[in-house]
Amino acid sequence: MNKSDNPLDNLFRDQLKDHEIQPEPHVWESINTAINKNTRKIWLILAPVILLLVALAIYITANINPSPQSQGPVSGIEQSAPAISMQEDSQTSSLSTGDKQNINQESNQDREIAEDQTSSAQVNDGQENREIKSQNEAASKRDEAKMVSSSDNSGTSIQALNENEEVNFNNEKSNSSVATKISSGDTKNALEREDTFIEDDISQEKSTSTSSEIATSGNNESASVISNSGMGSFEKLATENEGFQRFSVDHFKENEKDQRNVLSTTDLCALMYPKTNECPTFKDLNRRFQLDVYAIGGKKFSTLSTNNSVGNVNDYLNKRRSTETPLWNVGMGIRLANQWTNGISVRGGIQISKGSIRLNYMDESQRRTVVNVSVDTIIDDAGNTTVVWDTISVVETNIIPVEDFNNFTQLDVPLTVGYTFLGRNYDIELNGGVMFNLLFTKHGRIFDPENEIASIDPSDNGSIQAYEKQLGLSIISSVAFNYHLTEQISVFAEPQFRYFLKPVSPELYSLEESWFHMNLMLGTRYSF
Amino acid sequence: MFALCMRYARHKLEAEDIMQEGFIKAFENLDSFRSEGSLEGWIRTIMVHTAIKNYNRSSFQKESIGIEHLPEDTMYPEAYGDLNRNELLNLIKELPEGYRVVFNMYAIEGYKHKEIARMLNIGESTSRSQLVKARKLLQSMIEKLYTVLL
Numbered sequence: 001m002n003k004s005d006n007p008l009d010n011l012f013r014d015q016l017k018d019h020e021i022q023p024e025p026h027v028w029e030s031i032n033t034a035i036n037k038n039t040r041k042i043w044l045i046l047a048p049v050i051l052l053l054v055a056l057a058i059y060i061t062a063n064i065n066p067s068p069q070s071q072g073p074v075s076g077i078e079q080s081a082p083a084i085s086m087q088e089d090s091q092t093s094s095l096s097t098g099d100k101q102n103i104n105q106e107s108n109q110d111r112e113i114a115e116d117q118t119s120s121a122q123v124n125d126g127q128e129n130r131e132i133k134s135q136n137e138a139a140s141k142r143d144e145a146k147m148v149s150s151s152d153n154s155g156t157s158i159q160a161l162n163e164n165e166e167v168n169f170n171n172e173k174s175n176s177s178v179a180t181k182i183s184s185g186d187t188k189n190a191l192e193r194e195d196t197f198i199e200d201d202i203s204q205e206k207s208t209s210t211s212s213e214i215a216t217s218g219n220n221e222s223a224s225v226i227s228n229s230g231m232g233s234f235e236k237l238a239t240e241n242e243g244f245q246r247f248s249v250d251h252f253k254e255n256e257k258d259q260r261n262v263l264s265t266t267d268l269c270a271l272m273y274p275k276t277n278e279c280p281t282f283k284d285l286n287r288r289f290q291l292d293v294y295a296i297g298g299k300k301f302s303t304l305s306t307n308n309s310v311g312n313v314n315d316y317l318n319k320r321r322s323t324e325t326p327l328w329n330v331g332m333g334i335r336l337a338n339q340w341t342n343g344i345s346v347r348g349g350i351q352i353s354k355g356s357i358r359l360n361y362m363d364e365s366q367r368r369t370v371v372n373v374s375v376d377t378i379i380d381d382a383g384n385t386t387v388v389w390d391t392i393s394v395v396e397t398n399i400i401p402v403e404d405f406n407n408f409t410q411l412d413v414p415l416t417v418g419y420t421f422l423g424r425n426y427d428i429e430l431n432g433g434v435m436f437n438l439l440f441t442k443h444g445r446i447f448d449p450e451n452e453i454a455s456i457d458p459s460d461n462g463s464i465q466a467y468e469k470q471l472g473l474s475i476i477s478s479v480a481f482n483y484h485l486t487e488q489i490s491v492f493a494e495p496q497f498r499y500f501l502k503p504v505s506p507e508l509y510s511l512e513e514s515w516f517h518m519n520l521m522l523g524t525r526y527s528f
Numbered sequence: 529m530f531a532l533c534m535r536y537a538r539h540k541l542e543a544e545d546i547m548q549e550g551f552i553k554a555f556e557n558l559d560s561f562r563s564e565g566s567l568e569g570w571i572r573t574i575m576v577h578t579a580i581k582n583y584n585r586s587s588f589q590k591e592s593i594g595i596e597h598l599p600e601d602t603m604y605p606e607a608y609g610d611l612n613r614n615e616l617l618n619l620i621k622e623l624p625e626g627y628r629v630v631f632n633m634y635a636i637e638g639y640k641h642k643e644i645a646r647m648l649n650i651g652e653s654t655s656r657s658q659l660v661k662a663r664k665l666l667q668s669m670i671e672k673l674y675t676v677l678l
Contacts, residue, residue, distance in 0.1 A: 006635070008635070008663055009634070009663075011616070012616055012620070012631075012666075015616050016535060016613060016617060016620075017636050017637075019531045019613050019617070020530070020531050021530045021534060022530065024544075027544050027547060027548060030544075031547075031552065034548060034552050035555050305560075315646060318581070322581055322584065361649070451646055
């Protein structure tokens, strides 16, 4: 530090160096507000990390608890068990067992019943016609119930199953009356029975009588299937059903309670679509691979710091901070994913991107001399006029602002693990993983510690080694919103956060520079 | 600290901005403060740097006057004792931007011309000439003030 001997300097230094003035209170308030605001910025960094952790937690949970997607037949049996006991000999009891063959058989039976009724209705009165209509509707509902029940067999929602049971009960009423009518041929009798069913609760006796009447109407094959579809056929179904082979009946029965608890807590469909009758089907779920082609762009962020508090280093740090502004990051890439049916996916690909940092400084070598000439006319008391010429010369330095752009090109390999939440025509993915840098080139200029402009391109003479040869490893996390255009093609938008684990500056360099990117990926996905 | 900001700023609002920015910087970089020096000195350095940054981005930094207009060296040491702090502060604030920053850094903060040149991105000769001009202007202003007081 310099200490001048100039008396003027001494006067000002002595009087003002330790002079204090109290600022107005609002200054402190604004400082406090600004500091609190800055602390919120940390969430920009924490949020993607939390997102990554959540994705990992879901992944782990999905691995520990058997996913309902892979246990469709189990859930179907679990939930349909009470229905079977109540309708032991009814037609619908076989529907809820998950046996597709039985479903098809019954569907055909319903159509036959409806057709038979239609033919007989040609000779009946208007009352009968109304009945035919109601019966056809009943058959239609029955088919719908089977479809829903069929979706249960592929493993979907407990709630959907409960609702299916209700539909089955209603259909049972209608179809029972239809069967009764077919066997007796008496319209009035059929109406009475139907009324009885509407007024009373479903009873096991009535269901049994209905099935016996169906048997007399010639549907012996159907009746035999129905009669075998109660709890007694449980083991048979378990062994016949392909999707059920993983779980032996004994094992299932032993762990019945635990299984129910697991299913009730991990049913994604019930969690995401509690008001949906049918659980949405994910078109890509049955597909093994997904190919993504995407463009990526976003904002580059850079932080410069130093662990050395020596004055010159701090000056250099401030110099670089004041002259460099991170701008953008753009690129494109391709990646391949393996999607499993439990929602977990693994992605890998290759991506090329280009980033830019703007350099602004005043060129010190540039100088300009400005000459101002002023002319004053002075008139004295005697009226004499004097013209006074005055010349002012000003030598200005740093007058040429220079703007330059430092460009960085990267070739990276992203590897991520994701979890997919299913939607009807869309899905949401949480992805997290790493990105390996394969190639890193840089072109441009920065200030060196001697306050001179130097190239950052290693191939240039006198270049400064302010950046690593390779960027090493980054962590990435993203949320993808994928909209299905067709069964195989979809488009997605995916905000992504990328943080470079190591500083991009070498260890021997006096400053430490770290980067992170906030990007948006837009692309097309082909599933196959 | 506010007095320091007032010395570098053109007006009170600018001084408040410098002070706010400086304190936020200090808060954000508090972990980099080593207990080798005083906290006050550390914050003071940050304030000076913030004021310089503010000066660098100011559109008024080229504000200057010709040295031809400056009066010859006149000394009124007897006047110095009659000036209070606020008057001195007002005199500094009346200096053109470039002069004020260099004078503050050299005469009051104690920086060398080499350091000033590096921090302000100017040549050392520029720093010296700015200081000379600042002194002459201040002397001129003191002379006028002293004359009025007499």
